[in-house]
Amino acid sequence: MRLTIRRIILASLAFFIVTSCIFTYIFSGSPGLSEMMDVVYQRQDKFSIEGFRENDISVRRELHYSNKQDHIFEDFVQSDQSKIKQNKQSGGIRRRLGSKAETTYDLSEWEQLPIGEQCGAFFNHWRQKNPDWKYSKDLNYDKSITDKGFFFRLQRDRVREQKKSAKRPNPDVITVEDNIAIEEEYKRIVDMTMATQRNMVETTSLIRLFGKCFLEKNNKDAELYEDLAKRFFPYINGQLPSFENAVTGESVVDGYPGATKPYEFGKDHLFEYMQDNSNGKGILISASNRHARDLIKLIRLLRGLNNKLPIQIVHKGDITAKNRDYLKMAASHEVEDFLDESLATEYKSIYPEINLQDVKEIKKTFGSEFPKQDLWFVNIKETIDNSYKYEFPGYANKLLALFFCSFRDVLLFDADTIPLIEPEEFFRMKEYTSKGAYFFRDRSLRDFNDYVETNYFTNLMPTRAQNSMEQLFKIPVVTAHTLNNTYMAGWRHLQESGVVAIDKSKHFLGILMTLPISVWREPVRSSIWGDKELYWIAFSAAGDENYIFNENEAASVGELQVSRNLVSYNNSMTREVCSTHPGHVSADGQLLWVNSGFNYCKKNGHFRDRNKFPYTNMNNNDLRSLFDNPLHITHAIVPPPLPNLRSVGNEIDNTKETEFKKFWKVRPKDVDEINEYVTDADQIVNQIDGWNPQKGWVKTSICSGYMYCAFDVVDNYSPFHEVFGPNSGFLDYEKALSKFSPGQDKGKFFEFPKEKVNYYKFLSKVWVTGSTKFKLIETQEEKEERERTERERNEKIKKLSDQKMVRLKSKLKQVAGQEDPDAKESAEKEQVAENDVVQVQNVERPQRKDHRPEPGNPLEKKS
Numbered sequence: 001m002r003l004t005i006r007r008i009i010l011a012s013l014a015f016f017i018v019t020s021c022i023f024t025y026i027f028s029g030s031p032g033l034s035e036m037m038d039v040v041y042q043r044q045d046k047f048s049i050e051g052f053r054e055n056d057i058s059v060r061r062e063l064h065y066s067n068k069q070d071h072i073f074e075d076f077v078q079s080d081q082s083k084i085k086q087n088k089q090s091g092g093i094r095r096r097l098g099s100k101a102e103t104t105y106d107l108s109e110w111e112q113l114p115i116g117e118q119c120g121a122f123f124n125h126w127r128q129k130n131p132d133w134k135y136s137k138d139l140n141y142d143k144s145i146t147d148k149g150f151f152f153r154l155q156r157d158r159v160r161e162q163k164k165s166a167k168r169p170n171p172d173v174i175t176v177e178d179n180i181a182i183e184e185e186y187k188r189i190v191d192m193t194m195a196t197q198r199n200m201v202e203t204t205s206l207i208r209l210f211g212k213c214f215l216e217k218n219n220k221d222a223e224l225y226e227d228l229a230k231r232f233f234p235y236i237n238g239q240l241p242s243f244e245n246a247v248t249g250e251s252v253v254d255g256y257p258g259a260t261k262p263y264e265f266g267k268d269h270l271f272e273y274m275q276d277n278s279n280g281k282g283i284l285i286s287a288s289n290r291h292a293r294d295l296i297k298l299i300r301l302l303r304g305l306n307n308k309l310p311i312q313i314v315h316k317g318d319i320t321a322k323n324r325d326y327l328k329m330a331a332s333h334e335v336e337d338f339l340d341e342s343l344a345t346e347y348k349s350i351y352p353e354i355n356l357q358d359v360k361e362i363k364k365t366f367g368s369e370f371p372k373q374d375l376w377f378v379n380i381k382e383t384i385d386n387s388y389k390y391e392f393p394g395y396a397n398k399l400l401a402l403f404f405c406s407f408r409d410v411l412l413f414d415a416d417t418i419p420l421i422e423p424e425e426f427f428r429m430k431e432y433t434s435k436g437a438y439f440f441r442d443r444s445l446r447d448f449n450d451y452v453e454t455n456y457f458t459n460l461m462p463t464r465a466q467n468s469m470e471q472l473f474k475i476p477v478v479t480a481h482t483l484n485n486t487y488m489a490g491w492r493h494l495q496e497s498g499v500v501a502i503d504k505s506k507h508f509l510g511i512l513m514t515l516p517i518s519v520w521r522e523p524v525r526s527s528i529w530g531d532k533e534l535y536w537i538a539f540s541a542a543g544d545e546n547y548i549f550n551e552n553e554a555a556s557v558g559e560l561q562v563s564r565n566l567v568s569y570n571n572s573m574t575r576e577v578c579s580t581h582p583g584h585v586s587a588d589g590q591l592l593w594v595n596s597g598f599n600y601c602k603k604n605g606h607f608r609d610r611n612k613f614p615y616t617n618m619n620n621n622d623l624r625s626l627f628d629n630p631l632h633i634t635h636a637i638v639p640p641p642l643p644n645l646r647s648v649g650n651e652i653d654n655t656k657e658t659e660f661k662k663f664w665k666v667r668p669k670d671v672d673e674i675n676e677y678v679t680d681a682d683q684i685v686n687q688i689d690g691w692n693p694q695k696g697w698v699k700t701s702i703c704s705g706y707m708y709c710a711f712d713v714v715d716n717y718s719p720f721h722e723v724f725g726p727n728s729g730f731l732d733y734e735k736a737l738s739k740f741s742p743g744q745d746k747g748k749f750f751e752f753p754k755e756k757v758n759y760y761k762f763l764s765k766v767w768v769t770g771s772t773k774f775k776l777i778e779t780q781e782e783k784e785e786r787e788r789t790e791r792e793r794n795e796k797i798k799k800l801s802d803q804k805m806v807r808l809k810s811k812l813k814q815v816a817g818q819e820d821p822d823a824k825e826s827a828e829k830e831q832v833a834e835n836d837v838v839q840v841q842n843v844e845r846p847q848r849k850d851h852r853p854e855p856g857n858p859l860e861k862k863s
Contacts (some may be wrong), residue, residue: 035686047179052149059190060146060451060652063197065458070468072202076122076128097247102298110472116220118473119213123224126206135203135234139196141522142189146452150797151189155182197459200520204460204541205469207232207516211509211542212473215271225269228532233512235388235519238270241314241404245327246375256406257376271512274404275308278504281409282310283423286401291415292323294597297770298415299330302391303338303370304766307423309411310374314401317381319353324377330770331373338370344769350629366762380404391519395530399514402502412500419499420763421590426501429586436503437510437547439535440496440584443554443708444642444693447492448661453527454488455650459540462515475543481646482540485549487533490657492646496554496582497532498595506546510539517541550584552748555636556697556710557583560751568671568698571689574713575749577637580706585636589750591760598630598767599705609702609797613686628684630764634757637710639696642744643717667715691715716743724811 061067095359110118144151156174157183163171210228213219229236241261243252253629255263259277263270283302287295295313302311313319313327330338339356347356355361356850362368380400382393392400402412432438461478462470470477487494504511514534517524528534539547560580566568580601583594596602601609606627609615615623646657670692675684693711700707752760 018459047152047183049149052152053316055148056146058651059148060382060455060654062194063146063452063459064457064650064652065461065463066457066649068201068459068463070205070464071198072126072205073467073469073472073578076469076472115213115218115473119209119219121225122209122219122469122472123213123219123228127227128223133231135232135516136199137388137519139199139520139522140192141196141200141456141520142193143450143452143523143526144164145186145190145193146450148186151186152182154177155185161570197456201459202487203232203516204513205462207513208462208475208509208541209469209473210474211512214687215275215509215512217272217347222269227350229269229271229416233515235385235391235515235700236270237383237385239265239383240270240273241378241380243312243406244375244377244379245771246324247332248371258406270504271508275505275508278406278408280310280407281424281427282405282407282411283307284312284314284401284405284410284412285415286314286398287378287415288315288318288397289320293770294415295327297329297597298413298417298769299373299375300338300770301418301763301767302373302423302765303331303368304368305419305422306367306369306371306790307373308371309423310376310407312376312378312401312405312407314378314380314397314405316397317379319377327375331375333372335370344771346769347766350574350768351761354762354765356765356769362762368758369761380403388519389442396518398497398531399511399518399534402500402504403511408503408505410500410502410504412497412502414498414595416595416602417498418594418596418598418763418767420593420760426499426592430550430597432501432503435546435548436506437539438501438550439534439547440550441486441553442493442496443582443697443710444486444491444639445493445697446642446664448490448645449487449492451646451650451654451657453523454490454646455528456481456489456523457537458650460537462541462543476545478540478543479545480648481545481652482536484644485536486642488646488648488650491642492531493529495532495536495549496584496595497530497535499518499593500535500585502535507539507544510535510542510544510547513542541761550586552583552638553641555570555585555638555748555750556708557581557591557631557633557636559632560635561614563617565617566605567710568687570687570689570695572692572713574692574711575635575637576709576711577635578700578707578709579631579700580703581631582708583633583636583749585638585750591633591636591750591756594631594633598764600627600629601706603704603706605707612700612702613684615702630768633760633764634752636750636752637712638748638750639710639712640714640717642696662753667694670694670698672700692744710747712747712749713744714747716745 027229035654113121144154156178159174159178160171210232214225214228219225241254243257244250244311245257250257255261255273256277256279258279261277263273263277285291285295285298298310311331336357336359339359341357359370378401383404384400398412400412402410411423426432426438458478461482462468462475463477464470465477469475482488485494502511514531517538518531518534528537536547536549539545556577556579557579558577561567561576561578567576569576580603581594581596584592586592606615610620610623618626642809645660651657670693671685671688678684692713692715694715696711696714698709698711699705700709
């Protein structure tokens with residue numbers, strides 16, 4: 001057939017049509033090929049793995065605290081020229097500006113101004129520029145913006161679910177259009193998060209300046225002070241709490257107990273009154289009804305420790321009158337009633353060699369006199385604005401308690417804290433006397449945090465030494481004291497807040513700063529556990545690094561495990577202490593306090609854990625005794641500290657951190673990692689004999705997961721420093737493993753002397769035998785009144801009973817046929833008398849003062 005131009009054109013057209021149909025069929029009907037084409041496309045653009053990483057670095061750089069702009073400063077120094085002239089004429093701020101693009105600032109002229117004039121100039125300017133500024137609590141911050149790959153995985157899963165719900169064809173296929181839509185959502189989230197961070201950074205900066213100007217009393221403008229306080233702290237309504245002494249009944253509703261002057265609401269400045277009138281030293285506890293039993297035990301323990309500090313229990317009206325009565329009894333009963341052995345069955349079963357009823361022997365052996373306690377109830381319910389009453393949940397009440405309490409030197413306890421020294425000793429320690437803020441470290445658990453979290457908190461702190469409000473007002477910038485701590489170095493847990501000692505007169509702004517930060521839900525609440533890290537974070541955000549941590553990290557406190565069939569690493573020289581109680585040992589080896597009460601396990605009895613190692617190798621009676629008795633303290637182990645995961649300054653490039661984590665994965669596994677996904681009980685590994693522990697703490701499932709085992713020797717961390725040193729560059733983890741040379745990193749091991757062990761036994765018995773059952777104390781007048789009422793009642797019953805006997809005799813005569821002519825009338829009178837007897841017998845007996853209610857049924861408060 002001869003090819004003509006017409007035939008060639010027709011054939012080409014037919015081929016194009018057929019080819020188009022085939023491709024349309026393939027791409028619409030073959031998910032695998034369609035997805036493969038999408039992947040090819042994605043590898044060539046920003047949706048690839050490499051594209052995600054490049055984006056993450058860019059976002060991390062933009063978020064990094066070194067790149068934050070001080071917009072408040074920029075706005076302040078770039079005011080329009082007419083206002084500069086006006087300020088000069090009024091003796092206000094003096095500055096010299098060039099063009100908009102090239103601003104110069106005459107710092108020497110500014111520094112010559114009195115600080116009060118500086119404060120007035122700045123805040124009056126700021127109010128004029130921001131007349132509608134309000135503290136924002138409902139801000140959105142998404143931590144996933146620095147991990148774009150993770151963000152896309154979540155969004156792609158959501159898109160697939162939407163397609164399946166809509167019954168669309170090929171719902172598992174993610175198209176280019178889907179990725180573009182996710183990219184748009186990602187950009188929106190990034191912009192929102194950036195705006196939120198800017199808002200939070202500027203808010204903390206303004207509060208720092210407020211503290212410099214007004215809390216340090218550098219400005220006397222009362223109207224300005226009050227206006228700014230309401231703007232920056234809208235949740236504080238200006239009222240003080242009410243104070244009630246549980247023992248004496250003294251009530252203070254117009255100021256602080258012991259203050260030199262009362263507080264006049266609406267006239268006095270709240271913060272100024274608190275600063276000027278906080279007084280004395282004391283123990284502070286935030287609590288509600290659910291803490292009542294622990295509080296009773298703690299008060300007993302404080303009496304055993306000869307505590308002479310006053311105690312303030314802060315609540316929001318959520319401690320009932322009944323529980324307040326119980327706490328009063330625990331604080332004020334005489335020793336004989338306080339230690340009455342009939343109140344607790346545990347008196348004889350727990351450490352029977354210690355007889356608490358022998359007061360003289362107890363004083364001689366342990367030095368305890370069980371003094372009565374000066375106990376106060378502090379109600380802060382009316383101090384918080386109604387629109388914010390749900391913004392301070394649970395743990396945040398501790399922050400409010402710290403802020404509102406009347407003490408100058410505050411020893412903040414959790415309800416289940418166990419102090420093991422006389423409380424006033426905390427205030428005498430060199431750590432407290434040197435800084436006025438003494439904090440304690442948590443367990444050194446291998447639990448990572450994220451760059452976005454540590455960098456966020458650093459952004460809230462003063463970090464810019466130049467071109468910033470910190471420079472203008474001489475606020476010190478944050479240092480390595482904060483930036484190189486354990487949390488900033490990449491580990492989740494730094495502070496244990498069961499005990500916090502603070503001098504409010506030195507750190508008022510730091511305490512105040514805890515409140516606005518705690519109200520921000522994200523990223524604060526997902527970055528830290530409760531109030532744990534808020535104290536040092538808020539202090540540093542306030543420009544106050546004058547705090548100190550206890551030298552040692554938390555220890556595992558209990559008994560040393562010596563039997564080879566009960567240890568986790570049975571071919572190792574490491575020592576092991578397993579406990580549900582972190583303890584805190586001072587630099588000189590003194591055990592200061594433990595948390596979680598004194599029970600061996602606060603969550604359950606032995607039965608639930610009897611089939612778990614190491615209890616499977618124990619006698620059942622021994623196991624029961626272990627759980628039924630309090631924690632026996634003989635030893636403590638502080639494991640070796642973890643190496644830094646990040647360098648000082650939160651490196652923007654996370655290559656080193658990523659390689660670091662990879663290296664962990666190729667090390668030998670600990671027992672908790674080996675058993676992490678094992679469901680068959682027969683496959684669980686209980687003991688390891690081939691290597692030492694790889695980390696200092698190993699979590700177990702015992703006591704509902706509260707049991708941790710600590711080791712004083714681990715296979716060393718030094719290869720990290722060898723492989724990832726400053727001059728070594730980055731190696732893949734196989735090469736890192738080849739450099740691993742097993743050695744040992746050593747922690748600290750403490751064995752307590754016998755007299756201390758016996759003292760801890762005594763304190764544990766005092767705490768464990770605490771009960772809500774008490775004998776009530778009655779006065780002599782109350783006793784005489786009770787006896788008179790009882791006597792009158794008994795006489796009436798006797799009289800009516802005699803009348804009843806007359807009636808019965810009459811009935812007997814009727815039965816014998818010897819009816820009395822007046823029997824009917826007599827019987828009627830006796831029937832009335834019988835009713836009277838019944839009525840008298842049903843009269844409630846006056847409650848005896850030695851009555852003891854059943855557990856769970858507290859006494860009614862006396863009206």
